[in-house]
Amino acid sequence: MKSRILLYTVLAIFLSGPLFSQDKETSQETLEKEKNEIIQQEKEALKNEVVAIEARREAGKITDEEAENLKKEAAEVHARNIEDRVAILERKLALDDRNPEGYDSGWSLTKTINLGGDKEQVYDRRTYSDIVLAIGFNNAVGQGQGLDDSPYKIGGSRFLELGLAWKTRVFENSNFMRVKYGFSFQFNGLKPTDNRYFVEDGDQTVLEEYDVELDKSKFRMDNLVFPVHFEFGTSTKKETEDYVRYDSSGHLKLGIGGYAGFNLFTIQKLKYSMDGHEQKDKLKSNYNTNNFIYGLSGYFAFGDVAVYVKYDLNPIFKNNPLEEHNLSVGLRFDMD
Numbered sequence: 119m120k121s122r123i124l125l126y127t128v129l130a131i132f133l134s135g136p137l138f139s140q141d142k143e144t145s146q147e148t149l150e151k152e153k154n155e156i157i158q159q160e161k162e163a164l165k166n167e168v169v170a171i172e173a174r175r176e177a178g179k180i181t182d183e184e185a186e187n188l189k190k191e192a193a194e195v196h197a198r199n200i201e202d203r204v205a206i207l208e209r210k211l212a213l214d215d216r217n218p219e220g221y222d223s224g225w226s227l228t229k230t231i232n233l234g235g236d237k238e239q240v241y242d243r244r245t246y247s248d249i250v251l252a253i254g255f256n257n258a259v260g261q262g263q264g265l266d267d268s269p270y271k272i273g274g275s276r277f278l279e280l281g282l283a284w285k286t287r288v289f290e291n292s293n294f295m296r297v298k299y300g301f302s303f304q305f306n307g308l309k310p311t312d313n314r315y316f317v318e319d320g321d322q323t324v325l326e327e328y329d330v331e332l333d334k335s336k337f338r339m340d341n342l343v344f345p346v347h348f349e350f351g352t353s354t355k356k357e358t359e360d361y362v363r364y365d366s367s368g369h370l371k372l373g374i375g376g377y378a379g380f381n382l383f384t385i386q387k388l389k390y391s392m393d394g395h396e397q398k399d400k401l402k403s404n405y406n407t408n409n410f411i412y413g414l415s416g417y418f419a420f421g422d423v424a425v426y427v428k429y430d431l432n433p434i435f436k437n438n439p440l441e442e443h444n445l446s447v448g449l450r451f452d453m454d
Contacts, residue, residue: 254448
């Protein structure tokens, strides 16, 4: 219903001015004749599609079930075409009835209007784009160190990733493997435990206890990275005379790959109370962090939602004796 209202609104804009010059036909008999012609045109088009589907079924290119599904889809399309075209015709008739002789709407019933412009139908679309959003828990692990003895809060340390990705089918006649590539902004946060914060000590960065009670201590690294994943999984093939499409929604998917990029910004935020007043400090510095970011990542998805893991192979800090690597686990959403 909403799409039909939008269609009528756009048509009203077309009808408001002389976009097309053509003699107006005011005869109601002519309009009724065109109404019947519309129905016959759509029925003939449906008949031709059914014949083509039957030919493919008999040639063994599609199964009986696929043929029935294609016929059903074609029937629904042409039924909607008749409904919409007849509705437009009736609007034109109403427009003529309420205006005097000689009124020119500047619109012809017999002229095809492409509201989206001249856009060629791509028969076999192999590349799609997605908006990528990922959220979850973040932490850092070093050699001989686990999450149970991590100096960072497990629940309080989080990450956010937002980006754009393109997905391209690798093989010509199979969608089992795809290459997914693009760019993402990653925001990795760490919250130290035991009232500590980060301090630069020469070319090293260490944790020290703050001299007052901290309400909040958060360290954040903002990165721009370029991920590449090989995605594996089944999909549903949809094929008609006009196009071929592979739909992986509702299917299990596995993505394995990695990323590389750059650290854009590093900041530390401290929140505490002093003399009854709330204080917020934002400490901007390099903190001896690595500027070049690279790592491994993967996801296991059903439809558009995935369990997502990423691990930085580069140490967070350049010269610390204990090399700590950023680790993130969360949910990833790939949205068309």
